[in-house]
Amino acid sequence: AMDSARTALRMGPQSVTVIYRRAKEDAPARKEELLHAEEEGVLFRFLANPVRFIGDESGWLKGVVCIEMEMGDPDESGKRRPVGKKGTEFTVETDTAVVAVGFGVNPTITQTTPDLETNRYGVVVVDPATGATSKKGVFAGGDVITGGSTVISAMGQAKIAAGAIDKYLMNGG
Secondary structure, three states: OHHHHHHHHHOOOOOOEEEEOOOHHHOOOOHHHHHHHHHHOOEEEEOEEEEEEEEOOOOOEEEEEEEEEEEEEEOOOOOEEEEEOOOOOEEEEOOOOOOOOOOOOOOHHHHHOOOOOEOOOOOEOOOOOOOEOOOOOOEOOOHHHHOOOOHHHHHHHHHHHHHHHHHHHHOOO
């Protein structure tokens, strides 16, 4: 979302607003990413959630209807979930929307490779020292083993896995 918002802002619109259902301190972006986006001029509307888009008679986007949110009781994991506040709908006028809804591992990985160990979210389980998966000769790195993360983290994991792959191949697999 931060990359999308900052890139959109550089394209010259009047403004760019990120609408997020949780509080600022609960945002999954790194603090530095939020700070840099704010410094560049990205606006934020926290504790708000889009519920529908409004178009004109020609189908062009004119607005996003949102609802104010509040943090509900903790669920079984102990994490508080955002809950919509009845009667708090408001409209943000806009002509463009970029939907950045998070991360999910491609489900075809678990469907096509059932013997590959994954966690309950479909994230591939690896040996962090090598990137080796539960399937012999298969290594992984990046978002598929961390969930959403940074490019720098993925590059570091790729370097570790590359070394392990080289060693694996040099030793005859």
